[in-house]
Amino acid sequence: MSQQHGFSIGIGRINDEFVIHMKAFGTLTHEDYKTITPMLEGAFKQVEHPHIKVLADMTHLEGWELQAAWDDLKLGLKYGSHFEKVALIGAQPWQDALAKIAGWFVGAKVEQFSEYAQAKAWLFDKDKDKEKD
Template identity: 40%
Template sequence: MPSHAIDITIDQSENEFTVTMKIVGKLTHSDYELLNPMMDNALAGIDKPDVKVLVDLLEFTGYELHALWDDFKFGLKYNKVFTKIALVGNKRWEETAVTIGNWFTHAKMHYFESTEDAFSWLRE
């Protein structure tokens, strides 16, 4: 497995989107330079988008400092269009981060240890 990779998929059905991200290794500023235009292009011209997000953190090891700031700005930028965010992980701090994240986001956030359970919740 590579030491760093990010796989992003955006599926659309009218104004409903499902964004799936698998992060391997550290999240970098370059990852956000890729992700931001992808989201902007996908949502362009869509009235009232409904975006559900699944983030696979099973092989995630952390953030570069600049990427941590990018993540904060990304969350602020898309806060109103994200309706559900499912994080799939295997570390206690990730579950705690979801609990804290729920205080600051419009979206419902939930932590899962299984990708299948996360997708089921997103479809509810």
């Protein structure tokens, strides 16, 4: 029996701001990153705003293979300064730790949420930005 794993990615607008929507599922592999990296780079080029907001659904993410974790770190280091805010959706305790660690490597505010509505509200609410600073 094969196990499904990988990413889906899209660019959308919420109000007048661009957001990259990502969904990760299964246990990510190096091959997944070989596929997603050009997609992400293409998405970044399409967003003219210098600071990108990301809404990442990790509710079905089980983890990374070692090489994939390294690939993820390299992506964060290469593009981290492009991110303004990253909202991670997932309820696993290790995902909260991941949000804290990710904040060290990207130039963005990174928060973890258990629900989509909470993540979206934080991502686009200017008053909540001021509270977090």
